[in-house]
Each structure stands twice: as structure tokens, then as C-alpha cells.
Amino acid sequence: xxxxxxxxxxxxxxxxxxxxxxxxxxxxxxxxxxxxxxxxxxxxxxxxxxxxxxxxxxxxxxxxxxxxxxxxxxxxxxxxxxxxxxxxxxxxxxxxxxxxxxxxxxxxxxxxxxxxxxxxxxxxxxxxxxxxxxxxxxxxxxxxxxxxxxxxxxxxxxxxxxxxxxxxxxxxxxxxxxxxxxxxxxxxxxxxxxxxxxxxxxxxxxxxxxxxxxxxxxxxxxxxxxxxxxxxxxxxxxxxxxxxxxxxxxxxxxxxxxxxxxxxxxxxxxxxxxxxxxxxxxxxxxxxxxxxxxxxxxxxxxxxxxxxxxxxxxxxxxxxxxxxxxxxxxxxxxxxxxxxxxxxxxxxxxxxxxxxxxxxxxxxxxxxxxxxxxxxxxxxxxxxxxxxxxxxxxxxxxxxxxxxxxxxxxxxxxxxxxx
Amino acid sequence: xxxxxxxxxxxxxxxxxxxxxxxxxxxxxxxxxxxxxxxxxxxxxxxxxxxxxxxxxxxxxxxxxxxxxxxxxxxxxxxxxxxxxxxxxxxxxxxxxxxxxx
Numbered sequence: 001x002x003x004x005x006x007x008x009x010x011x012x013x014x015x016x017x018x019x020x021x022x023x024x025x026x027x028x029x030x031x032x033x034x035x036x037x038x039x040x041x042x043x044x045x046x047x048x049x050x051x052x053x054x055x056x057x058x059x060x061x062x063x064x065x066x067x068x069x070x071x072x073x074x075x076x077x078x079x080x081x082x083x084x085x086x087x088x089x090x091x092x093x094x095x096x097x098x099x100x101x102x103x104x105x106x107x108x109x110x111x112x113x114x115x116x117x118x119x120x121x122x123x124x125x126x127x128x129x130x131x132x133x134x135x136x137x138x139x140x141x142x143x144x145x146x147x148x149x150x151x152x153x154x155x156x157x158x159x160x161x162x163x164x165x166x167x168x169x170x171x172x173x174x175x176x177x178x179x180x181x182x183x184x185x186x187x188x189x190x191x192x193x194x195x196x197x198x199x200x201x202x203x204x205x206x207x208x209x210x211x212x213x214x215x216x217x218x219x220x221x222x223x224x225x226x227x228x229x230x231x232x233x234x235x236x237x238x239x240x241x242x243x244x245x246x247x248x249x250x251x252x253x254x255x256x257x258x259x260x261x262x263x264x265x266x267x268x269x270x271x272x273x274x275x276x277x278x279x280x281x282x283x284x285x286x287x288x289x290x291x292x293x294x295x296x297x298x299x300x301x302x303x304x305x306x307x308x309x310x311x312x313x314x315x316x317x318x319x320x321x322x323x324x325x326x327x328x329x330x331x332x333x334x335x336x337x338x339x340x341x342x343x344x345x346x347x348x349x350x351x352x353x354x355x356x357x358x359x360x361x362x363x364x365x366x367x368x369x370x371x372x373x374x375x376x377x378x379x380x381x382x383x384x385x386x387x388x389x390x391x392x393x394x395x396x397x398x399x400x401x402x403x404x405x406x407x408x409x410x411x412x413x414x415x416x417x418x419x
Numbered sequence: 420x421x422x423x424x425x426x427x428x429x430x431x432x433x434x435x436x437x438x439x440x441x442x443x444x445x446x447x448x449x450x451x452x453x454x455x456x457x458x459x460x461x462x463x464x465x466x467x468x469x470x471x472x473x474x475x476x477x478x479x480x481x482x483x484x485x486x487x488x489x490x491x492x493x494x495x496x497x498x499x500x501x502x503x504x505x506x507x508x509x510x511x512x513x514x515x516x517x518x519x520x521x
Contacts, residue, residue, distance in 0.1 A: 022464070022465070022466055025437055026464065240436075294501055
């Protein structure tokens, strides 16, 4: 049925990666409300937050005579991110595999990985040269989100297998006894497995990636990740990257440093705004009228998906996205900027809410810079609309679509179905 | 290729990767457009599209996975989230009760 809907068939590599990413993102995204509650309370009430900042209790970025009631409210900050969030993620991971029964064993198993650093006295890698110590209690742990990714679904999957093996073999009247104890035993075993095996592995993985990111930031090489992130985004891997990778590692960093640059890499609404600006001015004429609404949905609503099709239509524009993204990350790493919590959706409004007050101006400038750079690169790549005039208008959209259909079919060695 | 009978559509699903962002947006647009018709419009993550859907609309990049989840339901891929002709065509077919090839 025409060029508008290219036939997409099979289960290509991209679909597989998307599915794996969606599996991880599917554990994080239902819990974004908890991240946002953490982000808002942090932004407002910690000793360098908005309330103390606005009332003159922050001098040169340092807290002075912090208001008592903000200190009281801020007691929930650590537990929200370090305790509640990993449990919720383990719970959701279990739930996605095996409903509420799986969710419960997922949460139980998650407690194990969370407490591995306390149980085994694991000492974190120092990022600033200061000596670090192993956490003495649950009050000092970091958010074990990667560990929750593993044991939550694993526990639920084991319980599901067990249930299917013994289904129909239980004597009448003993179902509840068996069900409750099988969940309790599997959850308990996985909690212990979490302490001794998964917990240490994911802990050192998180620490290692955190260290690597920190080193990259120090030598201002972090912008290189935009070369991977921006193309992956437009292939609809945005949630997989942001919530599968940056949210877990960033949360760990934010737990230590109070903010993380990792929350900014994927969620920066600047590059998309630049792409849309380029499309509005110099894109195929047939799609220009759709762009203004897309800009609002993207920049204010934070739904980045809306600009991906424009890049897929003119794939060369991915270079503009990379340039804009890398500009933002470079700016942020030069000035040591970061967000307090994941900005999700990636709207400028969400960004402002989780920006540290003393950095907000620089952060906004960074977003504007990335938008400007990707727009200008986009203008160049689109030849300032010159080719547009030569090729004629309305047919270009259809041509682009037909082309992308042909590409897809060719890449899968399948004939283009036509109708 | 499948035939979509606009008059028999009772449940239209808009699917996206997470089922939280773009699909919600498009579903609310389609709900408004199909107000007068007896059609349920829902949004869903592509991995959990309900089996009782009559038609699924989703971004072309996700159509692969949608077809894997509901092999017996017509899946209509679109490119643009706003004003895509493929989506407009489905809406028109439902409104008029016509059959279209999808």
C-alpha cells in the first residue's frame, strides 16, 4: 500500500536490540514518578537546593546555616534513590516476567544485591582522590539499579519455571502452602545469591563504568559518546540507552556527588530542536507544516520520538544531531554541570526542575548551544533548501519514504512488497 | 497485506516502545478524531499489545516487533507522529466504514 508505509518484516538486529533495551527500560520507566519525587525534593530541599538558595543560605555554592525544616525534609532524599528505587525496579522487573507473584520475589532478591556492599564491606573507587570507606549500613549504600535489572527478572523467571514444573502435581488443599513457600524460598535464595554473586559483580561494574565516565569527563572526551548515542536514539533506542544505561550509572554518581552529567547526554532537548529548526526552514516542503507542532511536543513535552522520523527521512541529518549532542556534552563537561536526577521526559521544563540552582544559567546556555549547532549543521546538510527547489516539493516526501522502504527491504534481502 | 474493514474496527491500539510517550500523544489525538465513532482507542507498549486489538498503528521502526506480538492483527506503520497520511487513511476508513488494504 504505497510509499507511505514501507513494509517492515522479519526480526532484524535492530528489533532485537530494541527488544532488549525495552526490557531494561520497561523496568525503569513505570517508576519514573519515584525518580521525579526524588529529583524534586532534592532540587528544592537539600542544603544547596532552591529553598536554601533563594533564602540566602547558600554562599559561593556552600551551605550556610541551612534551614532546619529543609534538613528534616531532605532526610527522605537518600532512601528514595538508594533504597526505594532499586526495590521498585526489581519489583517491576519481576512483574514484567511473572505478574505480582514474580514482582514480589524480584523485590526480595533485590534487597540482596543492594546490601552486598554492606555485607561484604566493598569499598567504592574514589573519584576525587579522597579516601572512601565501605558502607556501614543500609543508610550508606548507593542505588543498586544494575543489580536489580538482573535479579528482579531472574527470580521471577525461576519462580515461573518452578510453578510450571509442579503445576497440577500438588495435592488439593496444599496449593497455598506450596505457593507461598516456593516464592519465599526462591526469593530468599536469590537474595543470598545477590549478596555473594550478582551484587559484587554489578557493584564493580557500576563502579568501573562510573570511574571510566569520570576519567572521560576529566579529559573532556565524554562528547565522543554522542557519536553512538544520537544515531541510536533515532533508531528508537532512546529509552534503552537513557534508562538502560545512563539512569542507573547516573543515579550512582548523583548519590555520591549530588548530580550527574550522564542524565544530560540522551535527554538534552537541544539537538532535536535544532534538527526540527533545520527541517522547518530547509526540509522537504511537504513536511514543513508539521514541524512547528513537533517542536512544541519535543522541546516542551519532551517526547523526542517526534523528531526521529525527520532524521530517518534525511538520514544525513544524524550528523547534525551528533554535532549538537557533542557540543552540549562538551559544554557540560567543561563547566562540570550535571542534573540532580534523570530528566524524563527530556523536556526543557523537566531539565529546569532538576538543575542545581547555581548551574541553571550555564545549563540553559548549553541546551541553546546544542540546538544552535545542530540547526546550523542541519542547514548546511540540507544545502539551505537549494536542492529542495530543484527536486520539486510534494514528491520529495514520498520519494524519501520509498527510498527508506527500499533500503529496509534491501538490508533484509527481501523484495519490496508493493500494492 | 491484509484488508482492514473500517466498519468492524472496535479497538484501535497505538503502540510505542515504552507505551508512555509518543503513543499516548497520538492516541489522545485519534481519540478526539474518532469521538463520534464507537471505537476504543488505547495506547500500549509494543511488547504488550492486547491480542483483541482490531488494528494497530505504530511507528515504522517498531512495526516489526508489533507484527511479532500480534501476528493476526493488521499493523499500520506510519512515519510522522503528526499528520501522517497512513494514520489519516485509517481514521477515514473507520469514519466511513470503508475497507482499505494495509
